Amino acid sequence: MSAPADRHLRALERPVVEAARMLVGCTIAHEGCSGVIVETEAYHDSEPACHAYVGLTARTCTLFEAPGIAYVYRSYGIHALLNVVVEPYGVGAAVLIRALEPLAGLDEMRARRGWERSRDLCSGPGKLTQALGIGLDLNATPLAGGPIELGPPPPGRPDPEIVVGTRIGITRAVELPWRFCVAGNRNVSRPRLPVRALTAGPVRRHPTA
DNA sequence: CATGGGATTGACT
DNA sequence: GTCAATCCCATGC
Numbered sequence: 001m002s003a004p005a006d007r008h009l010r011a012l013e014r015p016v017v018e019a020a021r022m023l024v025g026c027t028i029a030h031e032g033c034s035g036v037i038v039e040t041e042a043y044h045d046s047e048p049a050c051h052a053y054v055g056l057t058a059r060t061c062t063l064f065e066a067p068g069i070a071y072v073y074r075s076y077g078i079h080a081l082l083n084v085v086v087e088p089y090g091v092g093a094a095v096l097i098r099a100l101e102p103l104a105g106l107d108e109m110r111a112r113r114g115w116e117r118s119r120d121l122c123s124g125p126g127k128l129t130q131a132l133g134i135g136l137d138l139n140a141t142p143l144a145g146g147p148i149e150l151g152p153p154p155p156g157r158p159d160p161e162i163v164v165g166t167r168i169g170i171t172r173a174v175e176l177p178w179r180f181c182v183a184g185n186r187n188v189s190r191p192r193l194p195v196r197a198l199t200a201g202p203v204r205r206h207p208t209a
Numbered sequence: 210c211a212t213g214g215g216a217t218t219g220a221c222t
Numbered sequence: 223g224t225c226a227a228t229c230c231c232a233t234g235c
Binding site: 054057058059073074075076077078136 | 230231
Binding site: 124 | 216217218
């Protein structure tokens with residue numbers, strides 16, 4: 001069973017946590033460089049880890065826009081991080097793209113990233129924007145027909161097995177299981193989720209022991 | 210207007 | 223494991 005060709009579009013209409021899961025396996029392309037999404041995180045204005053939690057500001061207004069545009073922001077003063085804005089206009093929600101499996105334009109990615117092995121080119125949210133040449137100037141640009149193109153999974157590619165974990169690098173709402181990774185994929189960022197991590201159902205907060 | 214804190218990464222111990 | 227780099231923006235005085 002290969003993935004439906006419109007999964008990237010249907011994901012935009014969904015609640016952000018479902019969207020984050022559905023976007024795993026889809027593709028991101030920019031100027032001839034592309035990759036398959038292997039790791040995502042969900043952010044929603046109802047929880048304090050989301051930039052939109054503070055409400056509508058000059059920084060966060062992109063998050064409240066209609067779905068299908070990019071939210072690109074600077075992290076730690078250094079890195080540009082790429083998000084897919086989802087949910088209806090007026091809701092601040094986005095899916096952070098955390099890692100890609102490189103597909104095309106590998107030589108150009110290496111040129112931007114340096115000497116890296118293929119698996120290290122896009123194995124992190126700051127790495128993949130550097131590899132694909134995505135900068136802050138692309139904030140609020142459309143993901144269909146824009147400079148960045150969100151596409152369906154590559155034809156014939158089976159749906160990946162997805163593992164679920166808590167989000168990385170945040171200090172608030174740390175318990176939400178809103179991180180989605182392709183099980184066992186070598187391109188996901190660290191810390192890697194174990195292949196046997198939760199794949200469905202409720203979260204077990206504490207080990208039974 | 211000053212300040213504090215990041216949705217990170219790479220280098221180093 | 224620790225830590226510095228570096229800048230935008232939200233907040234508070």
